[in-house]
Amino acid sequence: MTTRANPLTVLLTDPRGGRLGLGLPPGSLVTETNDGAWPEPLLWVADGVAAPGTWAEYSSARDVGLQPVLLQGESGGEEWWDGGLDRGMMSDPGDHHAEEVLKDFWESAASETEENEDDEDAGETIAPFTRSWPGIASPGRVPADPDTTAADVANALVGDSLESPRLALVPVGRSADLPAAIGWSGPVNFESDVARLCAVLRSWEDRFGVRVVALSHARLDLSVAAPPRTLAEALAVAAEHFAFCPDNIWQGYESIRVYAEEALVGNAHWTFWWD
Template identity: 45%
Template sequence: MTWPFDVVPPASLPPGRSVVGDDGRPLPLWISDAPAPAGLWEQLHRAHAQSGLWPLLLSPLSDADPDFRPWLSGELDPDRASDPAEHDPAAVLRAWWEPGEDLEPEDMDEEFEALAPYGAAWPGLAPAATVPDGAADAEARGLAGALQSVKDVRLGLVRAAGGAEALVACGWSGPLNHDNDIAKIAAVLADWERRFGAQVVEVGFDTLQLSVAVPPATLAEALPLAVEHAALCPDQIHQGAGTLTAYAEQLVGSHHWFFWWD
């Protein structure tokens, strides 16, 4: 078993390998050769504070993908990213939400028609929730178990402080068509962890699945959060729910956030 870290690997790890980036250099990422054994993600998640290794469930572009893209196909590039600490989450979301200067008025009307009751002006962040101690970790472990029960996902380990930072460390570029700097995405995800107890659990070629400790309880609470989701991932609205309100309704009481970029 190739092991890219200077800590002793857990005895329970299945066979796996170190992953290389698009320039052939080893990355701070290890991946199992087969689907992750049940319960192992949760075990490694509990050990993160001691090991410094954040576990991810990893899936490929498609079930029939022989190269397990992007994880084993040389499509990862940490050098593409800046430092998440350089980015203010509110400023990042505002820049994604507000239209560019090259957007024609008629296009703006069409763009924001689906985003009612909000307009082109950034409305600000949703209020933070109170996250009970241990709730975020419990939800993450629960989602990991649920995902493993319905799909084959491999285990990934990344040297990182958390799931948001792990995306930067391994050079993931799933939202490339939305923003080619994954550090901006990570800054927002880390802020969601602080405000809502959201944690990164599963990552695909261009998909992301988060557990959520404290979801909105009402539509009124969900709408401003839906604005943030739409800024991060416009496809959630324009190629998914159709309207911001319909999407917000899906967030009420949901401990699971799924994102997909075209």
């Protein structure tokens, strides 16, 4: 990831971010120790629970190089982002090609699926595809504004599936790089170098207007400004989702086709969860 001045260092002496034009509520910095033993802020996290409208209120932080994201904590105990982030495990998303990453993931997941299927069910999980990588999906059509869509999805999450989410700000140039930039390890049992997943997120950002909206211990929520509109389009995207996060199909839907029909057509919110 490109090295640039970290705007969060301003908050070390200006906790409300007045010099950045932010007017932040009470919060704290999550830092790492670099080779020089100086604390390097990874992100700022609000002390209070995010309310509907919080995302939109602080979305202007992007103008000073800070990407907003909602963090979902664990019930009880220390929050996963306190001592649970390791940026040193990550490469640079720019070092990876999205289609090569997806092809590698697809072949591994399709092979494992085939090994675990009964003879009578052979091929049904990944139908209409085969073990051969089907290629990437075409870009979405007539996108809405990605940042407006992100705010809408954030509001829906705050009011529904996220319990006591906290607003965080991350010093990174594009939303797709955010998980690797903070050293998030949610998919560690699937892929320890999250930068490879971020390369895919970059591609989705370009093709579908995706934004990273929320991170939990092992869950990723994205907004989608240009989701697939037909089943045929959704199937092509579903193949990428299966490669990116096989658990979405293995543990939630009986097949890629059902997943495409029920979770993707017209849906501006994509969720991934790794076991």
